[in-house]
Amino acid sequence: MKRVALRIALGLAFAALTAMAGEVVRLTDIDGVDHGRLDSAPGRATAVFFILSDCPISNQLAPEINRICTDYSGRGVRCYLAYVDPEVSADGIRRHQRDFSYDCCTPLHDASRALTEAAGATITPEAAIFSPTGELLYRGRINDLYAGLGKKRREPTEHDVRRALDEILAGKAVSRPRTQAIGCYVPPKEL
Amino acid sequence: MRPLALLALCASTVAAAEPPSFTKDVAPILFENCMSCHREGEAAPFPLTSYSEAKKRGALISAVTEARYMPPWHAAPADVRYRDERRLSEEQIGTLKAWVEAGMPEGDPGRLPAPPEFAEGWQLGEPDLVVRMPEAFEVPAEGPDLYRSFAIPLPAGGDRWVRAIEFRPSARGASHHALFFADPSGEALEADSADGGPGFAGMRELRRSERGGGLGGWAVGGAPQMLPDGLARPLPAGSALVVQMHFHPSGKIEREQASLGLYFAPEAPQRTLTGVQTPPLFGRLAGIDIPAGESRYVVKDSFELPIAVDAYGVGGHAHYLCSEMKMTATLPGGEVKTLLWIDRWDFAWQERYYFREPLRLPAGTVLETELIYDNSAANPANPHRPPRHVAWGRGSEDEMGSVSLEVLAAKESELAELRAAQRRQIRQAIANRFLSAISGGSR
Numbered sequence: 034m035k036r037v038a039l040r041i042a043l044g045l046a047f048a049a050l051t052a053m054a055g056e057v058v059r060l061t062d063i064d065g066v067d068h069g070r071l072d073s074a075p076g077r078a079t080a081v082f083f084i085l086s087d088c089p090i091s092n093q094l095a096p097e098i099n100r101i102c103t104d105y106s107g108r109g110v111r112c113y114l115a116y117v118d119p120e121v122s123a124d125g126i127r128r129h130q131r132d133f134s135y136d137c138c139t140p141l142h143d144a145s146r147a148l149t150e151a152a153g154a155t156i157t158p159e160a161a162i163f164s165p166t167g168e169l170l171y172r173g174r175i176n177d178l179y180a181g182l183g184k185k186r187r188e189p190t191e192h193d194v195r196r197a198l199d200e201i202l203a204g205k206a207v208s209r210p211r212t213q214a215i216g217c218y219v220p221p222k223e224l
Numbered sequence: 225m226r227p228l229a230l231l232a233l234c235a236s237t238v239a240a241a242e243p244p245s246f247t248k249d250v251a252p253i254l255f256e257n258c259m260s261c262h263r264e265g266e267a268a269p270f271p272l273t274s275y276s277e278a279k280k281r282g283a284l285i286s287a288v289t290e291a292r293y294m295p296p297w298h299a300a301p302a303d304v305r306y307r308d309e310r311r312l313s314e315e316q317i318g319t320l321k322a323w324v325e326a327g328m329p330e331g332d333p334g335r336l337p338a339p340p341e342f343a344e345g346w347q348l349g350e351p352d353l354v355v356r357m358p359e360a361f362e363v364p365a366e367g368p369d370l371y372r373s374f375a376i377p378l379p380a381g382g383d384r385w386v387r388a389i390e391f392r393p394s395a396r397g398a399s400h401h402a403l404f405f406a407d408p409s410g411e412a413l414e415a416d417s418a419d420g421g422p423g424f425a426g427m428r429e430l431r432r433s434e435r436g437g438g439l440g441g442w443a444v445g446g447a448p449q450m451l452p453d454g455l456a457r458p459l460p461a462g463s464a465l466v467v468q469m470h471f472h473p474s475g476k477i478e479r480e481q482a483s484l485g486l487y488f489a490p491e492a493p494q495r496t497l498t499g500v501q502t503p504p505l506f507g508r509l510a511g512i513d514i515p516a517g518e519s520r521y522v523v524k525d526s527f528e529l530p531i532a533v534d535a536y537g538v539g540g541h542a543h544y545l546c547s548e549m550k551m552t553a554t555l556p557g558g559e560v561k562t563l564l565w566i567d568r569w570d571f572a573w574q575e576r577y578y579f580r581e582p583l584r585l586p587a588g589t590v591l592e593t594e595l596i597y598d599n600s601a602a603n604p605a606n607p608h609r610p611p612r613h614v615a616w617g618r619g620s621e622d623e624m625g626s627v628s629l630e631v632l633a634a635k636e637s638e639l640a641e642l643r644a645a646q647r648r649q650i651r652q653a654i655a656n657r658f659l660s661a662i663s664g665g666s667r
Contacts, residue, residue: 087270089397092475096366120280133476134365180604183293183570187368187544187607218283221328224276 058147058167060113062139063123068113071151072167077109078201079163080194082175083143083154085118086129088217091158094175095133098158101175102137105198112138115148117157117219146222156214160194162201171197173212181215244323245331246275253316254278254285255339257295261445263342267396268445273339279328286324289317296445298573303561307578308447348390348448351485353379355465359422360481363398363471368607369572370471371620374423375412375464376484385456385489388449391442391467392485395478400470400572402482404439406463413464423469438499439465443575452536453582455497455632456489470572495636497536501628502527502551502593504646506541508616509653511660512597512623514545516611519600523625526592530645532634535583538564539576540595542625544605545614546571548596551627556588563591564627571605571620576630584634595625 060068060079071079082098084091102112114135116126126140143149152161152172162171176189197207244250254262254272262272271277278285288294289312297310323329355376363370386406393399407413415424439457442448451457459465467482503510503525514521540549546569553561564577599611607621608614614623633639 089269089474092269093366093473095475118280120276182288182291184604186604188609190609217281218287220280221282224279 056147056151058151060139060141060148063126063142068111068139070167071148071163074111074163074165074167076111076165078165078170078198079111079113080105080198081113081115081148081152081161081163082138083115083117083149083152083157083159083161083219085157085217085220086116086121086125087118088157090179090216092133094158094178095135097175097178099135099137101194101198104195105202106137108202110198110202114138114140115143115154116140117143117146117149117154119144119220119222119224144222149219154214155219156216157219158216159214162194162197162207164201169210170201171207171210173209174214179215243326243329244319245329245335246278246323247331247333247335247337249319249331250278250323251275252337253312253320255337257310257312257316259340260342260447261295265396266445269397275330279330282324282328286321289320296573298566298568298570298575299577300565300567302563302565304563304583305580307449307580310445346390346485348388348450348485348487351390352488353486354483355486356483357422357467357481360394360479361422363395363478363480364473365475365477366473369400370473371468372423372425372471373412373416373466373468375407375416375466377413377464378459380462382461383492384459384461385492386439386459386486387451387456387489388487389440389442390448390485390487392483393480394482395471395480397474397476398471398478399444399480399482400472401441401443401574402470403441403468403574404484405437405466405468406439406457406459407437407466408460408463410462410464412466441574441576443573446575449578450487451497453495454489454493455495455536456493457497459486459488470574472572495632496639497630497632498639498642499628500527500529500533500591500631500642500646501626502591503626504650504653506624506626507595508624509650509657510616510625511657512616512625514597514599514614514623516608516613517600519598519602521597521599523595523597524593525626526590527649528645529585529587529589529591530641531638532584532586533631533642534634535563535579535585535629535631537576537578537630538627539574539630540564540566540569540625540627541574542569542571542595542597543620543623544571544607545597545599545603545623546595546625547598547603548594549625549627550594551629552592553585554590554592556586563629582632585631591629593627595627597623597625 058071060071062068126142130140152169154161158175160175161169164170173193175194177191178189179185193212200207258272261268264271295310357374357376361372389404391402419425507523510523510525512523538551542549548567549569550565551563553563599614601611616622616624633642
């Protein structure tokens with residue numbers, strides 16, 4: 034109960050902060066279609082995966098990102114792929130989507146970094162899960178396939194995003210709301 | 225101090241305080257140490273050939289070089305120098321870091337050095353024979369690393385001698401390394417057609433390499449090399465060429481249909497390249513028996529050279545649990561030289577390290593190998609969760625381990641003596657295993 038209260042308080046603080054900054058984060062896809070505001074979203078959660086098309090670790094997780102989004106799409110979770118490369122073109126994104134059979138979710142180009150900053154993401158691949166009011170419920174690795182750069186496990190043993198989504202859908206607090214992602218840094222906004 | 229010297233000193237301290245720039249300081253490091261792989265069409269995932277390409281990944285460049293994850297090079301500094309050593313100095317790593325901390329300035333574009341030139345096509349010139357995998361193998365998009373062997377029939381001919389094999393994979397993002405073997409028995413071709421799909425599973429070709437038949441290997445980014453001094457490896461008449469490959473699923477399905485260029489010696493070499501492996505037979509008789517959870521299991525072995533040899537290169541082999549391996553040579557005078565020390569063994573990098581100059585080891589030199597295994601849950605490479613007891617075996621989830629030195633007898637006529645000593649060592653190891661078994665020691 035206390036926890037829930039704390040979460041609400043934190044959520045309010047977050048909402049206040051974003052309101053103070055006057056930042057309304059809208060989800061706009063690569064075709065210019067507006068998917069609405071991050072802080073008034075339908076469904077039960079919004080999952081955003083920050084990726085780079087030439088980051089090997091990010092690419093190795095493509096099949097799992099696809100599966101997560103497919104597995105949870107019927108349960109009120111909306112998924113987006115946020116490309117953080119300032120130079121990537123819409124065609125480059127489409128090509129990457131085809132190459133890696135990304136058919137799960139809508140790709141966005143976060144050139145302005147509004148979404149990356151709202152999530153506090155610094156790595157690719159990194160996941161962020163937002164509540165329908167835009168509260169950041171989870172940020173971090175997708176799973177622990179990598180223990181460090183160049184240290185790959187044969188199989189992941191912790192499935193952090195799945196666990197967080199299960200907890201959210203069960204109405205519970207996320208037990209590990211922040212984890213350290215392993216991969217490539219989000220590049221500078223301007224090159 | 226003379227005034228002029230003082231002035232020079234001042235100038236150099238001022239220069240040192242200035243942050244590094246891309247064109248003056250960073251580009252030379254990247255061009256020399258990274259561009260062989262990080263350019264269009266090569267194995268690495270992105271090019272590092274221009275300012276914007278480097279700036280985009282600046283923080284990552286600093287992180288991977290500081291962690292010594294890049295450039296890939298797994299041998300710690302030893303008492304010998306290796307050919308094509310890929311190791312940044314502390315100073316170079318510091319320069320990259322300081323550049324990132326200073327906000328990655330470009331500097332004077334006029335100072336950009338000319339990028340190195342790379343030859344197109346076959347690096348060693350036109351091969352004597354080019355072969356290709358008969359069919360493409362589909363590498364799955366994900367899953368654990370994969371080992372698969374492919375048998376390639378060769379055009380008929382007499383005995384041949386191989387000076388080099390140049391390897392060109394087609395699935396650049398997924399192909400990590402390859403080992404080549406000659407198989408005169410026909411078994412490999414049979415196994416290839418018996419197993420559904422191109423190639424056959426597993427690592428059984430290692431058995432053949434225990435009896436010789438190895439023709440070298442290739443690893444990501446490795447430049448092909450001719451054996452020096454007229455040396456060559458035998459490819460007996462009627463052999464198939466077996467390529468054992470290690471794949472690293474990349475997130476998308478990739479197709480591998482590699483081409484290989486073979487370079488032959490005009491005649492049989494005068495001297496015979498041979499291997500000295502400690503422990504012998506990839507540790508089969510070393511009693512490798514690692515309890516679950518043991519984080520530092522040590523295997524030691526030694527071998528005294530009965531004759532003088534010239535050592536050309538060194539390489540280790542072990543599976544996932546190995547964490548460290550070392551080979552030293554104690555010369556008859558007592559001097560100890562480290563020939564190979566891999567302080568963070570990574571199963572993915574089964575490389576061979578060639579010495580810049582052949583190293584003469586006199587008769588009576590003792591080669592000592594130490595292999596350390598980490599079978600704890602804290603080892604991310606541990607294939608078993610929770611850890612399980614692991615013993616010697618050929619499967620990738622079993623363990624094995626040895627370090628082998630590639631040598632020539634200083635006098636070819638003494639080669640038989642070396643081989644006899646190696647057979648004695650194996651007989652002795654069998655006797656020891658037997659004694660420890662009947663005395664109720666390890667299994």
